[in-house]
Amino acid sequence: MDGASFIQAMRFIGAGLAMFGAIGAGVGVGLAAMGGVQAMGRNPDAASTIQINMILGIVFAEAIAIYAMAVALIVLFV
Amino acid sequence: MTTTTIKTSKWKYGFKRWIIIGLLVLAGVLAFVGPRWFGPFKPIIPTVTLASEEIWPGAHIIPAFAIGGFSFPGVPFSNTILAILLADLALILIAIFIVRPYVRGSNPVPSKPYAALEMLMDYFWNLVKESVGAKWAWRVFPIVMTIFLIILSANWTKMLPGYETIGWLKPVEGEAHVKSYPAVPIAGGLYALNAADAGHAAGGSPTYELVPFLRGAATDINFPASLAVFTVAGIFVFGVWALKGKFFEKYFPFQRLISVPVFGAIDLLVGVLEFMLEFVKVISLTLRLFGNIFAGGLILLIIGSLTVVLIPAGLAVFELFVGTIQAYVFALLALIFIQMAMAAHGGEKDAGH
DSSP states (O other): OOHHHHHHHHHHHHHHHHGGGHHHHHHHHHHHHHHHHHHHHHOGGGHHHHHHHHHHHHHHHHHHHHHHHHHHHHHHHO | OOOOOOOOOSSTTOSHHHHHHHHHHHHHIIIIIGGGTSGGGSOOOOOOOSSOOBSSTTOEEEOOEEETTEEEOOEEOBHHHHHHHHHHHHHHHHIIIIIHHHHHSSOOSOOHHHHHHHHHHHHHHHHHHHHHOHHHHHHHHHHHHHHHHHHHHHHHHTTSTTTTTSEEEEEEOSOTTOOOBOEEEEETTEEEEOOTTSTTOOSSOOEEEEEESOOOGGGSTHHHHHHHHHHHHHHHHHHHHHHTTHHHHHHOOHHHHHHSHHHHHHHHHHHHHHHHHHHHHHHHHHHHHHHHHHHHHHHHHHHHHHOOSSHHHHHHHHHHHHHHHHHHHHHHHHHHHHHHHHSOOTTSOOSOO
């Protein structure tokens, strides 16, 4: 195996490993949505407020996965 | 009692859906059966580049120059700049043809698009008013709404056909990891990249990669980064505007250092950390928008090159949804950061809201 293709192979492995960061974010998004839906079920009148806060929580949790993906993209293409 | 008329159509399932089904079948035939007879139509797997490319070889907004020992590389006219100009154009056209006839015209009945736009504005107006109060809403609202509209416009115009698919051909010399295909002439000076014989093109004929004329503005990291810098600058401007000198006391509480030395020192340390965290917001805001939109575009292109019918259409709808959510989230975060900057520090109660 020559050097260039070895580096290319390691890039794919590295990008795959970087995406492990998405595990926690996935759990986090699920928990946030669970909490939001439960709260909306108990108190439907407050649904609009809860929804905004839920989306915010989801977005902050999702940001971690996006960082992981940014690292993976940089490993792959830069 | 209302009377309803049932329209009977000659076609059992309507006419338009037959056109759509016909187009789907045509796309499938061209992509899967076609390569044998009409080569160009098999979709290619595109070259993915993080940086934006020039819309034409050597196109510059500010040309490169050198004065003495200092040489300036120039600002290239990239395809993302053209895309953001088109997004701006869409907003300007909406302002001229939808908003202006109602605001300036004599017709008191708003048109449907205008009513929809007003509903959107009203939603954001209430959101801003609830969080910063009516007094400050006039000053914060334009910033939040501008961020939302420009990101929404950029993300929706990105879905128009032609983005990332029409461009100029750049010859590829080195083998490397760049996907390149031989070009097939279709008409006049137009060429299509042919994926059908990509495998056996190595024998001498030149291969090309596509550099699109238009690429979604948010797939260039400069667009979200500039919006994020603008937002963080807004945090400081509104913080100082609302709290005057007290704004910096939130981060550097020197008074507490004198009154309660030990806890004051801890507070100062925490405050300095919080001050630095304000600048980290630039990174998180930038990467969220950039990552989502770039990944969305990547998925569309790759899935679109694998399966031609049905699935890319569903993904395109999802992409519209993601674009809307990201625009909303960016605007909402800008609003919340500004609100947090304008709120006085925990201990003292602010009578305003």
